[in-house]
Amino acid sequence: MARPAAVPAPALDWISTYRLSASPPPPSLTGDKLLLPQAALEKLLEAASRAASNRLQSENHDPDSWDTVSPYEALNGSSDARQQLPHPLIFRVTNLTNGRTAYAGIREFSAEDDEVVLSNFLREGLAVPTSEDEEDESEEEEPIDIKIEAANISKGTFARLRPLDAGYEEDWKPILENHLQKNFTTLAVNNILTVPPLAHQRTSGQKDFKFLIDQVKPEDSEAICIVDTDLEVDIEPLNEEQARESLRRRELRKSAESSSGGLINTDGPKEGMISEGAYVHFHLKDWDPSKPISIQVPEDNIDIMVTTDAMQGSPDMEAWTWSRFDGTKSIVIMPDDPNVQSAKEIKISLHVYEQSHTDEDSKEPTPATEHFWLSVTQSLEDDEDDGDTAMSDDNPDNEICPNCKRSIPKQSMFLHQNFCVRNNVLCPHGCGQVFKKGTETDHWHCTECKAFGTNQPSRDTYSKHMNIAHTPRRCGSCDYSAGSLAELATHKTTTCPQKLILCRFCHLIVPQEEDVDFTAAITGLTPHEQSCGGRTTNCHICRRIVQLKNMETHLKNHDYERKSRPLPRICRNVNCSRTVGPASPSDNQLGLCSVCYGPLYSSTYDPTGATLSRRTELRYLTQLLRGCDKPGCTNEMCKTGRANRKPPLPVISSKEATAIVKPLVTVEGLQGGYTSHPLHFCVDEATQKRKNIAEMLSYTDDSNSQGGWAIEWCTKAVELVSNEATDEAELANKARDWLEKFAVRRNE
Incomplete structure (x- = not known):
């Protein structure tokens, strides 16, 4: 019997009237969001329960059908539906005083009893008087009743916006997408959408963008939902008057344009121009970490803000690690400063504090430019002021x-x-x-x-x-209040929950979040990284499941084990490509691998090694006088191998072979193992190819250019992965991967 599908959240039948809160909306209440009291949530859940029950009762089930749902499953489905609310939760908001309506999404259920808190966007759409308007009136305004009813609107597919003012630029798309995603649930026709500029645009004097929502699709609805949908946004072109005014402003800004900044080093100063109220950003990427860094601008009306790559973006008036606002003093960063010890980049911003002048034609602020010289120097000598x-x-x-x-x-x-x-x-x-x-x-x-x-x-x-x-300031991203600009800058660059970081695990630029249990100072991980690093993955070395935040320590343990491994022992046979175990048995005094020693093995008691010496001599003579008949053999102590050499080596007679072999098979020489001369026994063609690959790997550097690996490690790597490869190229690649993970390099 088929199980029922997940029960969708039903449409709600819920209407209630609340008094508009007299308090201004909090800064966090943006876009089309509102706050409702806790009692509203309970009533919404009751409405969801009634809607789910009505839907289940109205459904007709055929008893003979395979899709019949059992009473037990129907009861479970009803319980699930009763706990669900529509997502997103959308309301139709009506000002009962003037009849104006708007659509809104919920932020929180934290308002006072019988009150509703509306965002500034909703208050403007409902024509609610602002606090400034109320101050102008002598009589006290009567309370405003707001009707809230649950709404079910269609997912939007298209929205057309019309710019309402000149100065509109072409870089609207990322600003608009970010603003709608964070602040809005719906878009309603004929509403005015105010989009604030980005931080760097705000510092250059850019005003808010205002757009009229001209059209939405589906066309039969007055509002659309923009959550979990692919929304196409189109911007109407500027009219002729707006375009002319935008061009005039662009030319005016261009005439007072600041320098572009860029890279700076310690070999000489940078000259440029800066507009009043604007920023010029520089980046220092190469410096001597053993010497102090001195940053100076002779012009005393230009302020300097400095930070490191630990902060995303460039420093500004409210976010910096080092600063100078009081004349021609220089900023000196000492080598032992913890903020700079792990930094890969130092970011420098120049800013003119004074207000802009006014253009006579447009009566709007027009930045004037100032000339500057920025120098970054390093010296071990103390440049103290000797003015006294x-x-x-x-x-x-x-x-x-x-x-x-x-x-x-x-x-x-x-x-x-x-x-x-x-x-x-x-x-x-x-x-x-x-x-x-x-x-x-x-x-x-x-x-x-x-x-x-x-x-x-x-x-x-x-x-x-x-x-x-000495002017108190409030963080624009959280509820922190600072007594001065320096306190605010310290907060924004350290503990602010909305400080942007590049997460080392998901590799996204995200807020670091609030450190509620003080673990960031202990672990060095931000709260976001603590949560994001809790995900697991397989270690690429041991294949164990490890948390991402513990992977660095886990890999350090692997690296310690790797460097502690002893150098492998390879077979004494120069033609072999195998390793020997750590403890050779007593019957293998020759230092050969088990394959090469196999033909020489005998169970006869041989305390002096004379019998082993005779067997070794016989094997050598057989190779030199008869050969091994292996087509790929190149052993110089074999008749076949000597013939395969280019040019071929001469054939050796019995007398010559005996004279060559006798010094090699003495009991003392054989039992010397690695401390004596090598042995030359024939091997198969596959073993010879593996030896060639091992030698090739030992001649080349590793991927980190740290000297590569000794032949012993290369021989062990080829031996271990030989059964996993299908050809020589794959064998070399797999052996190199093994060496990177487990072998000790020559310079380690």
């Missing part, structure tokens, strides 16, 4: 001026004091700065820290310092 050397002059002919604290020759002190007291003012706060009378009011000392500076006509350095060092 004049104050510490030990010349006995000089004395310190009581007004400006400078060292002045004694004979000139009277004239100097007359001029200095009339024209100069020493800072009373003790910073040592001397000013011309009338300009001391531009000098400031921070009341909350030890910083000081001087305002300039074009730059308010005090306001900049207060904004950077």
Whole structure:
């Protein structure tokens, strides 16, 4: 009997009315999302249960059919259906005050009882007055009732958007796809879709993109669902007036365009231009890790932000590891800094803090360009500031001026004091700065820290310092509140759950997530990597199932075992391609493998080895006088092998053969094993081919160019994989793979 298919979630019959929350929506409530109270979830589950029961009761089952569902299975299916809600859960939202409607998806069931919280997008679509509008009215607004009803709309296949403003560029697609995927469940006709620009576009002054949802398909519906569907999006072209204005703005930006940045090294400075409010990004990929890195821009109105490749993207005002916002000081990164020890790249961003000027034609901000010189140097010498050397002059002919604290020759002190007291003012706060009378009011000392500076006509350095060092800031990705820009930057580059990382397991750029149990500091893995690394895979060496996050340690153990293996012992027969076991038996004193020693074996008691010596002599003489008749033999101690040589070697007579063999078969020489002369016994053609492959592997380097492997390891590799290969090329490849995994290289 066939089992019933999974019970789909039924359409819900649910309507309720809530009071619109007076509080503004939280930052996390974006797109077409809303918040409902917990009681709404219980009512939705009850509605799903009723819909499932009604559907099951209305179904007609033929008792004679093979597809009849048993009462037990029907009961299980009903229980499953009662626990399911439609996905996605979509609502039709109506403002009962003015009759405006919109479609929405659910974010959470965390609103207060009898209240609904709407996103700014929904509030605009329902024509709900904003908090700014309410402040302008003297009378208090009456509560607004919002009707929420479950809706079942079609999956969308097409949407046409119409740009509403000039300045629209052609790189809309990745921005739009990312915005819709993260924030929207539905698209309704005649709604205005506001898409914020990406981070790098926002820093260059790019405004939000606004589009009118002009048409959707299927055409018979006023709204479509865009979740789990392939949606085709089309953008209407700009009209003539919009296109002309976009071209004018593009030309205006191009005239004040910043330099493109790029690679930088320590052999010389980089020159370029930077627009006010914009960024120029550089990358340092080659430096001496034993020396400090000094990064400097002489222009004191250009800020420097620096980070490493541990952070995805380039640094900006709110995300950096090292920075300089206070004049011409350089950034010095020491070699023992843990942030740079494992870095493969250092990212440098330059930024001008001042606000942009205004273009008279468009009355919009227009960036002005500034010239800069960026230098990255390395030196072991300390480049300390010696600006106070004049104050510490030990010349006995000089004395310190009581007004400006400078060292002045004694004979000139009277004239100097007359001029200095009339024209100069020493800072009373003790910073040592001397000013011309009338300009001391531009000098400031921070009341909350030890910083000081001087305002300039074009730059308010005090306001900049207060904004950077003492203005509370909130992370735009989470609920973290920072007391200063430095605290916010530290948060964004370390513990922020939305910090983007390149996951070492799934190899995707994803948020690192929140470290709730403090394991990241212990394991070095972000919370996402802890979860992603819990998946398992087979070790390519031992084929065991290992978690991805434990694979590095597992492979280190394999590497330790590999380096601890002793060098294999190969057969004493120079024509053989086999290895000998770690402990040779007492009856194999010759150091031969079992195949080569087989013809010489005898069970006769031979304590002196004389009998073994005679058998070895007989085998040599047989080879030299009769031959082995093997077509591939090239053994120089065999008649057949000598004939197969190119050019052929002369035939040896009995007397000559006896004279050659006698020194080779002495008892002392044979029992010397590896410490004595090699043996020359004939082998089959397959063994000779394996020996040639082993020699070829030993002559070549490994894939890591670390010197390759000794002939002993190559011989063992060919021996172990010979039964798995079908031809010589496959045998060589498999042997090389075995060597990479298990053999010890020459330089290890």
